[in-house]
Amino acid sequence: MPERAPPPLGRRGLVLAGALAAGVLAYSFLDLSLAGLVPRGGQSRILREFLAAALRPALDYEASFVPPGTPSFPRTVLAAVHRTLVFAAAALSVSLPLGLVLGFCASSVWWSDDGGRPRRLAPLAQWSVRLAIAGMRSVHELLWAVVFLAAFGLNTLSAVAAISIPFAGTLAKVFSEMLDEAPRNTAFALRAAGASPLRVFLFGLVPRALPDMAAYTFYRFECAVRSSAVLGFFGYETLGYYLKLSFDNLHYREVWTYLYVLFALVLAFEAWSGALRQRFVA
């Protein structure tokens, strides 16, 4: 095959070059040096010990003295997993209905002629819902957690609310986009047959977007599990709480146990969601 110049990339090539330039710029603004990537002294010792512990995850507490009455290590791990899943499930059970309602109200098809109810105030209503969604989404769940900690003090309901709010916003945004991009032919047919706008929406449009919406909801559950684990860094006794505790006590083998458990959880969810996606596509 003769040598040839690669095909011109045009606009996308420009974006690629721009992104690279932005990366170089960011590197210089952040005052970084490649030497910072080489751990020194105590840091390299931590790194060595931490990596060495990877192959020997703890099955029991590493501390030589464990106060009597402490639950066994596997039991502590299971309790942490249990709590992590419970927070995630509770949060999603709040954010899913909220996300559905807000997502419907934020979609154009709900307000447009061929799906919903044409009203004079429609654009105003739609955009105020979109603004609310953007506000919920733009504050990270850990920041909501920090604000709620300040407002209410440490309590599990706040943890659930902290995850629910941004997740409801994200679900609503994605749902509204999926509804707007769903094929409309069923809706047109139903409308031509004389169905009411609400029925056209519920039975003509929503079912066409439903597989995507369901798959995305499941993916968000996986995200909620991760967020719930990280909330442990703020005092809620999920996986992150025990992981941080073990790391701060230099019990690296325990840290690896928690990491492996988290891997296993995420892996199981990915396999599950992969199987679901195949079922939906087929």
Next chain:
Amino acid sequence: MTAAERIAELHAARPRSPLVRATALILAGLALYAWLSGEIAVAELWSGRRWDNLRRFLERDATPYPLRADGFSWSGLWEWARPVLVERGLPGAFATLWISVLAIVLAGGLASLAAPLGARTLMAREPYLAGAGGGASRPLFWRAVSGSTRAFLVLLRAIPEYLWAFLLLAMFGASAWPAVLALAIHNAGILGRLGADTIENLDRAPLRALRALGASRRRLVGFAVFPLALGRFLLYFFYRFETCVREATVLGMLGVVSLGYWIQDARARNLYDDMLLLVALGAVLVLLGDLASYAARSWVKKAS
């Protein structure tokens, strides 16, 4: 056949999947169980102490400092807000932005290296030629390459950014690197997988033609696969940039100088009015990031 019978027949013939049903049931059961398990103190909702906390928080802590004693004055408000925004907020916001830009560029680079290796259609002895390409007919070696690449990518993304940053901070010390690397690693895992899926879903005809002309695997990737997948890949790239900005804000709470550092700082000093102002600034930053990403994505989409 009456219409009602026809409807009943269609209803009976609708596609059903036991897996989907089981998933829905399990998730509904889990949600119900979560509320009944006792792990979540629902009774707190009626606890007077919590609402007293809230009242005190709103009346005292959360109210901007100049508005607490005297009445409202715009100049007093600005006097208070200016140093918070100018001395902490803006430098923090810029650091957040640069951290997320560098992280997503690194993630994109790593992901574009990993994506072809994870694509099952490319990782075959004769990609696009022999049979349908993928599936069970692939030799063990090529299956191992794509399989191990994909497993590696799962490991990268299974650990949340915050956890990566926490671990890296202990090993690389306090610079922006732990935050940058944490975001880059997690997002490389996500972008790599999406990239590999994109490559697998490419139209095979032009690739098969090129391969039949004798193009090497590397040429195939460089001259055909990469240009064909680039549009899609850039869309994902900018989607993930949005989340990078969100996460970079928060990573500062671990001690890296991004906006989160100053939020944590205000929190530690019980300056909750400052804290809320900085959280609001973070929200504005995230919205700007979303807008930039939206603009970039529609610019990319217009390119053919």
